[in-house]
Amino acid sequence: MQDDLLVVGFDLETRREVHIAEGPPERWKRLGYGGTGQLVCFYCFHGFEAPAGTRVPLVTRGRLGGKVRRHFAHPPGQAPAGGHGPETVWHITTKHLLAAWARSRPGADCVRLEQWTEEHDRRADVEVLLRDGTKIALEAQRKLMTDDGWRARHRDYARQGVVDVWFWRPRVHFPHVVLDEGLPVWFYSVSKREAATSLGRPHTRAHQWWQAPDLSVFGLHHPPCALDELERVTMPLAALGLGPGGAVLPEHLRKRVLDSQGEAQEEAKQRKDGEARYARAVREARDRAARAPAPLPPPPVPAGGLRCEVCRRPLDPLLVKNLRHLLC
Structure with a gap:
């Protein structure tokens, strides 16, 4: 259908x-x-x-x-x-389905359609108030928006303490500034009752990657970064959770993401431990060298030059350690 x-x-x-x-x-x-x-x-x-x-x-x-x-x-x-018009049908239907989904989430206290923010500058398609006091705006976006247009709406919501969650019509291009702002991108198919999003694929592990401040990007991560290679995943809308940060991935996808990040963090730990062992070995070698007794000074050279202690003929400086010729 x-x-x-x-x-x-x-x-x-x-x-x-x-x-x-x-x-x-x-x-x-x-x-x-x-x-x-x-x-x-x-x-x-x-x-x-x-x-x-x-x-x-x-x-x-x-x-x-x-x-x-x-x-x-x-x-x-x-x-x-x-x-x-399919855009009109998608928008109106999606609003209602998002509202019904939000009402079914355990933490939702109040769900209303077409509600203005306190400053009356933005009107959410669906307003959700969670029991912990978090206010969420669910937006069903059927058309492409410019970066500036989307950023203005997002920052107006943020300024008023509203968490905005955007669901885009399938096959509509979304502003990539959404990822720059650290938000996930959600799509919704009315006919399939199916939500979709993208996971960021692990970043390339370049030189000393294990020293990066955020190791999560070296495993699967959500939301993805702006220039990531993406892996699209789909799920029934009913499988999504709703929390203070917005829509929440289903448990099996959260586990997959965390497992992938855990593998990267474990490898990073092994690399850091190896670096620490090497640095400790170098430090201990330097300490041993510093504690070693000073070498004895070479014996004084006789007035007549170096001579073999056996045959008393002149001795090459290379043989001074043995004090004799090789055949003596």
């Missing part, structure tokens, strides 16, 4: 967006096409590819566990020509 075939509902009575995962299909059938008609297409009603105020009651299709996931759809013949 493609993302652009998905539809978000709008409840004319409660005046809010509705996603199919928020209730049983029997409820939506009662409120949609053939029922009260108060469940209409959000996009048509708000003027996307149709005149604003257009009311198209929705039908419910698919079934739990079936080949096609449950979803809202227009009745036959009542969809706009060409359907709704």
Whole structure:
């Protein structure tokens, strides 16, 4: 099922967006096409590819566990020509799925859609308040942003103590300044209900790499650095955790990252220990040399020059140690 075939509902009575995962299909059938008609297409009603105020009651299709996931759809013949824009569908649907995911996380205390920051300069797609007081903004970004545009939003959030977590539409280029700021990049596929991110591959172990202040980059690491080679990993959205730092990798991926970093740290320790042993051996050799007695001065040279103690003939200086010729 493609993302652009998905539809978000709008409840004319409660005046809010509705996603199919928020209730049983029997409820939506009662409120949609053939029922009260108060469940209409959000996009048509708000003027996307149709005149604003257009009311198209929705039908419910698919079934739990079936080949096609449950979803809202227009009745036959009542969809706009060409359907709704995939970017619009992705953005609205992703907001609701992120909100539902956040509500299901153990540490979440309050989750609200389309909330302004305290300074009223930024509006989060989904605002999450954790029980420890951390405020998180979940952003569903459907289009490419400039570096300056993204950095301005990120720093506005940071200034107000808000942790911003960005989920990008698949195949959309993201600003690499995100990695420069030390944030991970998340993607979300509505049709697959699947999140994706990238791990940074281990950095090249150049000369004396074990002396680097941060050894984690010599194993798999998340988030990656801006110029890293990347390894893409995918997971169900439900497998992600949510904590004070934002979205959290599933346990099996966290273990894989930590194991990789542990191997690099162990090798670095062995290298440092080897360096320390060598330095200690050099120091001990110098200490022994300093403590050794001074060599005895050479014997005085007789007035007549050096002579063999046996034959008394002149002795070459090279033989002075033995005090005799080789054949004497």
